[in-house]
Every structure is written in C-alpha cells, then in structure tokens.
Amino acid sequence: MNWKNIVTVYLKELKDSLRDRRTLISIIVIPTFVMPALFFGVGKIAAGVVNKAREEIPSVMVLGGEDSPAVVAELGAAKKFKVVATAPDWKQQISDKKVRAAIQLPPGFEAGLKVGEAGPVILYNYEGELKSGFAVNELERFFRELRDRTVTARLAERSLPATLVRPFEFKRENVAPPEKVGGNLLGGIVPYLIIILCFTGAMYPAMDLTAGEKERGTMETLLCSPVPRVDLVLGKFLMVLTGSLSAMLLSLASMGISAVVAGMVFAGGPGAAKAAGQAQGGAGLIPIIDPMGLLGVVAMVLPVAVLFSAVIFTVALFAKSYKEAQSYVGPMIFIVIMPAVVGMLPGIDLNLRLALVPILNLSLVCKEMLSGVWHWNYIALIFGSSCLYAAVALGLAVKMFNREDVMFRA
Amino acid sequence: MIEAHHLTKTFKDKKRGLIRAVEDVSFTCQPGQIYGLLGANGAGKTTTLRMLATLLQPTSGTAKLAGHDVATEADQVRANVGFLAASTALYGRLTAREMIRYFGQLNGLSDEAIRARIKLLADELDMHEFLDRRCEKFSTGMKQKTSIARTLIHDPAVMIFDEPTLGLDVMTARAIVKFVRECRNRGKTVIYSTHIMSEVEKLCDVVGIIHDGRLVAEGTLAGLRARYGEQDLEEVFVKAVGGEAALAAAAKN
Secondary structure, X not given: OOHHHHHHHHHHHHHHHHOOHHHHHHHHHHHXXXXXXXXXXXHHHHHHHHHHHHHOOOEEEEEOOOOOHHHHHHHXXXXXXXXXXXXXXXXXXXXXXXXXXXXXXXXXXXXXXXXXXXXXXXXXXXXXXXXXXXXHHHHHHHHXXXXXXXXXXXXXXXXXOHHHOOOOOOOOOXXXXXXXXXXXXXXXXXXXXXXXXXXXXXXXXXXXXXXXXXXXXXXXXXXXXXXXXXXXXXXHHXXXXXXXXXXXXXXXXXXXHHHHHHHHHHHOOHHHHHHHHHHXXXXXXXXXXXXXXXXXXXXXXXXXXXXXHHHHHHHHHHXXXXXXXXXXXXXXXXXXXXXXXXXXXXXXXXXXXXXXXXXXXXXXXXXXXXXXXXOHHHHHHHHHHHHHHHHHHHHHHHHHHOOHHHHXXX | OEEEEEEEEEEEEOOOEEXXXXXXXXXXXXXXXXXXXXXXXOXXXXXXXXXXXXXXXXXXXXXXXXXEEOOXXXXXXXXXXXXXXXXXXXXXOOEHHHHHHHHHHHOOOOHHHHHHHHHHHHHHHOOHHHOOOEHHHOOHHHHHHHHHHHHHOOOOXXXXXXXXXXXXXXXXXXXXXXXXXXXXXXXXXXXEEEOOHHHHHHHOOEEEEEEOOXXXXXXXXXXXXXXXXXXXXXXXXXXXXXXXXXXXXXXHO
C-alpha cells in the first residue's frame, strides 16, 4: 500500500467527480438544497393541511334522540360542529366524507340522565381520517362537558362539594433542558436522515467509479498502470466516502441554517425563535439540539459511512454498466431504510443484541446521544462493531477488485 | 523482450462449461521487432495480450516481459509495458494533459519529468492545439493521439497493441501504423494483434497465426508464404487455420 498512489487516484477521482453533473447533484445539490426544502416544505404543507382541517366546522348527524330534545337542541347550538339532517345512509355519508361523524343517542337518554340510568352514547367516525378524527374529538369534548355538568348539578342537589369527585388537581412541568427535549423530538428523525443521506451520497460516485468506468472503457486503461490494485481501490473508495460524508454534512449544515432562517422569518428573529423553542420545552420552531450529541452522532456515523461506501462499491463493481449497477444498488436502499425506521419507533431500546445489528444500532445510539444519554459501553461496542463491519466490507471490495471474472465480466 | 511459454487460459461458463480461450501458446519477441498476432475474432488474441499485460492471470504457463514474470511481478511488468487497445478509453471529463499527467503519476514519474515528457510527446504527436481540452469533445484522431501519449508517458520497453485501428478512419489508422513502426525503430519490443492482413504485411517482422486459442503457425512473412505456397497473406492464413470450414466452425463457437 502506497499513500502517494492512493492520494493520486483520490485527487483524480475527486476532480473527475466534481465535473460530473450526476454526482454533483447527488452529493451537493440534493443534500444542500432539495433535502431542506423537502424537510421544511413537507412540514409546512402538513401543518397547513392540519390547520385547514381544524378550521373546518365538521358536519355531524344525530341518530335517535327524539325523546331527548334538550340534548339535541344543545348539539344543534354547538359552534364547533354542525348538526345536519339525519339520513338513512349515514354510514355511507361518513365513508364518502360528506358527514364527518354521527352520534347515536340511546332511547330515553334525557330521562335516564335525570335518574342516573342513561345508556351509552355511541360516536361513529371513520378511523384514520383526519377530519373525522377532529369531529369525533369535538363530540367527545361536548359529552364530557355534559357529563361534568350533570355530575356538578347532582352534587349541588345533594349540597355536596365538587371536590367530592375531584379531590385534587395535578399538572405537569418540564425539568428537562430544552436541548434534551429537542434531542428526544429529533432523536429518531436525525439519525434516519443521516443514514439515508450517507447511503445516497455514496451511491452515484460508487457506481460511476466502478460500473461507469467499465462501461466507458477506462477501467481497463487504469488497470494497465503499475499501481497495485489495493491502492486503486482505496483511492476510489476514498472518493465514494467523500461523497457519502459530504452529502451528510452539507445536509445537516443546510438544514441547520434553514431552521435559523425559518426562525428569523416566522418568529421575528433567531432569539425569538429560540425563545419560542424554549418556551415550548424545546418543541418550538427550532428544537434545540445538544451540540455534543450531534458531534457524537457524526463520529458514530463515520464507520457506517465507510461500510456503506465499501458495500455499494463492491456491489456496483459486479455490474457491467451504470444502468445495471443502478438496478443492483437502488433496491439496497430498502435494506438500509428498514433498520433506520425500526430505530425511530418508540419503545425499542438499545440492548446487547441490538447493539450488534448494523444501522439499527446506529439509529438507536444516536437517539440516545441526542437526548443526552451516553451509554459508553454500548457506544464503544457499536463503534467497534461498525468499524469491524466496515473493515470486512472494504476487504471484500479489494478482493473483488482483484477478481478478473468481476473486472472483465463478459 | 517478450517470452511466452505454454500460455493457457480457461474460463468457466454456466452454459458452455469450461472454455479454453488460449491453449499452450508459446512465442518470443525480440527488442526492435514487431510480432504480429493474426487471428479471427474470438481466436484468443485479446486474451493472450491481456495475460501479457497482467490484466488476466494465465491458468497455466508463464510469460516474461522485459525480464519480469507476469504472475509474480505483475506491477513491474506493467511499469515496463504500454498497452493500447480499442477497449482502453480516455477519461472524458479530464483534459488530454490531465489524462497523460495522471498516468505519468501512476507510473511514478516526477512532476518535472512528466512536464518534459508531455512536451516531447505533444511535439511528436502534434497535440498542442487540444492538449488542454476535455477528451469527451475529441475527434477519433485526437483520442488516439492522446491514448498513444498515455501509453508512452513512462517510455516503456514493451508495447502491446490490441487491434488499435479497429473502427478508425483511414488517416487515423495510418497514423497508428506509423507510430507502431516508430516504436520498433526506437528499439522497443512490439506485439501487435490484428485481423487486417494489410497491416500485418506493412508492419510485422514475425507473424503468429492464432486459431481457436492455439498458435497454429509462426514465422516471417516470407517463411509462411513459402510454407503454404501462397503469396496472398489471406490465403496463407486460411490454409494455416485448416481451411474455410475450420474458420466457420470457430466463428460458430
């Protein structure tokens, strides 16, 4: 192994890649501009959709209730929803989103309330549909208030205090620093994004430097040089790793800057945005992240970026053309996404077995580090195992590069 | 000098089983000599040359180039060889100068030596006009000149040409033939594979006829003509490989 050769190959590949539009788009343009635009754009659209849904006054139907005119009248007077005429196809109308929910009042509901024997009120909604969910929430609030009023009235009739059924109040207050709350909120999504970006950043340089070169005929030219194969692999591999890391770091930097700018635009300045974030326990416009946690995440990502780069490099090496490489490497993203998604799920905690599962272990430990939990034994185990996997993958890449049936596949 | 002894190369194929691409090929090529490897498509020329250039490992047999063994001293062999084939392309996103410099660096030359060699080669090959333009925009002739400069940057003792005129226009092909002759005149050991008879007649001092992976005949042009009683090289070639039926059968395989 000769570092001079490796650096020569790396610098040439860097220059070559920086002149390739596809690689530039994948390692610079998408992470710097598209990812933050998507991240904030989708967030803004989602918030807009939810707000619009909240603003809509949902139509609801009342089934039964002929013997409960006061309750029906009160429902009709409510401002948060609008009672429409009952129709026999009410279920279909809920499915067709013409009506958002329906209320089934039991026979003799009002009379039953007076004697304390009212039957259950059934609220019908379309599970999973946002506006139907909002409608049924309003209906629940209405009946909760009706129940509370009924209880209060009954206690008053018997000259009993309200504290009889509500002996004390409680409320919660946050003691976690804002950055820990921010870490908890972003602990799942940040590692997920980093993993995806590391992978996609490595994809295009890896395919271009292997299958792309085979297709263009430059691989054979390169193999004619006296440089040992291992130096060629390492020089090329370093370029793939550069793509992977630059995609990740540029995206993180760009999203950080976008968040500050968004804070200035929407909250009247970075200070105001930060204050808003702190006031909401770190859940404001800019969730505050512990910088040490973020540094820890970047450090833990390094061996995984090496692993991704080496694996994609090896797989793409098998292909005879860029197109063939795309068909091999493209589906691999699902293998990467699955453990990253599992790591985002609540309730999955780091243990000895999971600490050895690549990608998932990174996702879990990053979540912990961002929320201020530093399990040093797990961190060492995950870093060590990731380094080992990366070394094996890199060894495999060198081995494949030396196989003539791979390099000269007919 | 090139010395090939009983070179054999087999490939495994899922459908066709074990394929003997090259079988028991032996020949010697002296410095200042052009050895022509003449054969039809698929006869085993490229595989033989790739073994000599250390791109492929022989299944059995040995070869030495400039005194280095292809199996055990591959890096030294490559340091003494210039390999030019129709399949060895240029980096389209690099300029001709960057391309030649890169291969100079890979061959361990100093920056100063590279600069001097590029100037010399650009003078000889008349490349100054396009030296700083990207290769992707080049005409075929410009590409071939850049490829030649790339193979010569380290001034190798052995030159391997694998059908270098394939698909080229007449003028570019003539320039290549002239360049190969100059290599011989400078005392380099040259091996030249082709299936174009006129190129063999113009260039080669010794000719090896390869058919179905085997070296079926070898000698000077005059010697081969005398042995097969034919003046036309194409007829010599057909007789050497065992007639048209044998050629057709090989093409089928």
